[in-house]
Amino acid sequence: MTTAPDTANPATTAVVPRARRPRADDGPSDVRRYTPLARAGLVTALAVLAVLWLAPLVWALLTSLKHEADTTTVPLEVVPDRGFTLQAYASVLANGNLVTWFVNSTVVTVVITVLTVALSAAAAYGFSRTRFRGRNALFALTIAGIMVPPQILIVPLYRQVLAMGLADTYAGIILPQLVLPAMVFILKKFFDAIPHELEEAARVDGAGSLRIFLQIVLPLSRSILAAVAIFVFIHAWNNFLWPFIITSDPALMTLPVGLVQVQSSFGVRYAQVMASAILAGLPLIVVFMLFQRQIIRGVATTGLGGT
Amino acid sequence: MTAASTLAVPGRTQPGAATRRTGPGLAGGRGGIWFVLPFMVVYAAFVLWPLLYGLGLSFFDTSLVRAESRFVGLANYALLFSDPEVWRTLGVTVLFTIGSTIPLVVIALAMALLVQTGVRGQWFWRFVYFAPFLLPVATVVLIWQWLFSGDFGLFNGILTGIGLPAVGWLTEPEIGLWSVVILTVWWTVGFNFLLYLAALQAIPAQLYEAAELDGAGGWRRLLSITLPLLNRTTGLVIVLQVLASLKLFDQAYILFKANGGPGGSATPILQYVYDTGFTDYRLGYASAISYVFFVLIVLIALVQARLTRRSEP
Numbered sequence: 001m002t003t004a005p006d007t008a009n010p011a012t013t014a015v016v017p018r019a020r021r022p023r024a025d026d027g028p029s030d031v032r033r034y035t036p037l038a039r040a041g042l043v044t045a046l047a048v049l050a051v052l053w054l055a056p057l058v059w060a061l062l063t064s065l066k067h068e069a070d071t072t073t074v075p076l077e078v079v080p081d082r083g084f085t086l087q088a089y090a091s092v093l094a095n096g097n098l099v100t101w102f103v104n105s106t107v108v109t110v111v112i113t114v115l116t117v118a119l120s121a122a123a124a125y126g127f128s129r130t131r132f133r134g135r136n137a138l139f140a141l142t143i144a145g146i147m148v149p150p151q152i153l154i155v156p157l158y159r160q161v162l163a164m165g166l167a168d169t170y171a172g173i174i175l176p177q178l179v180l181p182a183m184v185f186i187l188k189k190f191f192d193a194i195p196h197e198l199e200e201a202a203r204v205d206g207a208g209s210l211r212i213f214l215q216i217v218l219p220l221s222r223s224i225l226a227a228v229a230i231f232v233f234i235h236a237w238n239n240f241l242w243p244f245i246i247t248s249d250p251a252l253m254t255l256p257v258g259l260v261q262v263q264s265s266f267g268v269r270y271a272q273v274m275a276s277a278i279l280a281g282l283p284l285i286v287v288f289m290l291f292q293r294q295i296i297r298g299v300a301t302t303g304l305g306g307t
Numbered sequence: 308m309t310a311a312s313t314l315a316v317p318g319r320t321q322p323g324a325a326t327r328r329t330g331p332g333l334a335g336g337r338g339g340i341w342f343v344l345p346f347m348v349v350y351a352a353f354v355l356w357p358l359l360y361g362l363g364l365s366f367f368d369t370s371l372v373r374a375e376s377r378f379v380g381l382a383n384y385a386l387l388f389s390d391p392e393v394w395r396t397l398g399v400t401v402l403f404t405i406g407s408t409i410p411l412v413v414i415a416l417a418m419a420l421l422v423q424t425g426v427r428g429q430w431f432w433r434f435v436y437f438a439p440f441l442l443p444v445a446t447v448v449l450i451w452q453w454l455f456s457g458d459f460g461l462f463n464g465i466l467t468g469i470g471l472p473a474v475g476w477l478t479e480p481e482i483g484l485w486s487v488v489i490l491t492v493w494w495t496v497g498f499n500f501l502l503y504l505a506a507l508q509a510i511p512a513q514l515y516e517a518a519e520l521d522g523a524g525g526w527r528r529l530l531s532i533t534l535p536l537l538n539r540t541t542g543l544v545i546v547l548q549v550l551a552s553l554k555l556f557d558q559a560y561i562l563f564k565a566n567g568g569p570g571g572s573a574t575p576i577l578q579y580v581y582d583t584g585f586t587d588y589r590l591g592y593a594s595a596i597s598y599v600f601f602v603l604i605v606l607i608a609l610v611q612a613r614l615t616r617r618s619e620p
Binding site: 042045049050052053056057059063072073074119120122126132138141142149153155156157160175176181184199208209234237240245255256259260270285292296 | 422424434450454467590
């Protein structure tokens, strides 16, 4: 038996000759610990996975850049003799509703994100820092909501929204998506950890709950608010089932819903189908490229509580 | 501090509540109900009410095509337990859940461990593994429909190119559901990958440094430090993944253009609910199936709640 790592011995932990890299997202491991052979193995494994994960996207991109006639050659051609063209993108943008759906998705997603964060943060503050009759009961009721899968609500919710006259309206798409009890839970946990001294000083100075919430608690919670906003945004941007059920007017569809129509309308024009798919996926991918660190942190923070 | 918080408690608060220590809430301000109310109103209107309404519907023979509906008691539930389609689609769902959860946990863990070694190109690896998660389901399905396509798809092109027979990814009853599994693993593994990556970064570097000075190699460090410390995360990731996989609908529905896959082999239970409610217009019966499914989800969510509570400090 080899000896188990001895973490209790202070003599071994005291000497750390290597300087730790400063970047937080580089993680605690250090590749220099590995032999050249092991390092080559690691890189190979990473690269194989990367190729598998990139291949579908690359193939879709290549298809979207081909002339329609070159998409269905047997055997497959990676680079067609005729070369590539932007024709499919031009056709899709000119003929389809992609731009309308993009605008709809943006409006719906931004409104959902802003309202959900505002509602959840206020509720979390109420549950965390104030007292009122029934607070614990209401909080328990909120937490219980984490267990309700939105999918089981579709039948009654559809009838209800129909009865409210909100089918095929922005309000009908947005309102049922504003409640994410897990986000209230995550925010409350964060607010609970904010020291009370600041708040008490403000209270002695005569500040009310609203001022304390807006001027003390919210500014201290920027990181968690960003994490929640990122989670809600991704969730809303990609949500399919509810907008699919409640919209039948193509002028009101969001991107994921509208794109399903593309399936039937473009039929066998594969370059155009792929161009639509790529255009619909691009916005969030670009945002991810720009804000990778924030998004990764946001998803990791909310992920375990937020499903 | 105690003096300050006593000062801060407004006189209006009930005496009973004041004696009950709720930790952070001790210094609670007034007017709290007004912060909670907006959320509770929306919550009541769009979650609690439909939840009760759906439960009510499940006792009626409500249909979208008839004006009035009759109270039928537990008839919908009785029908459900003898409806072979309920059991078949539940079976499809469970098979998908098992078949997708295993690769979604194992591959995510492998990706996180590989990336966490600190190999150059951190930004790139994270981008490639996580980016598909950010694609809308329709984009994912359109791309994979094209890859899976029988005559001109990339997969069959490669298979026939190396002399193997083409596979009916979307047309063979034994394969359809596994095509959904492959698509889902590609699409969502990045989420679990991030959860693992966050857990790995929370392991103190000193543990590795100490182990290294004691002569523990890479495998030894993996087996003796990393994996044991990840146990709790793995438990949570598995439960979250099971909950997510049981809710299979979107990708299967779109991939097979609403027809449930070859021979109905890829119809999850939520699609049966959808078809019953919105194609057959039997809302009462659809609600009853929803509720049985809900009970199943709640049981698993309770397991998750226990795990989460245990993982808190």
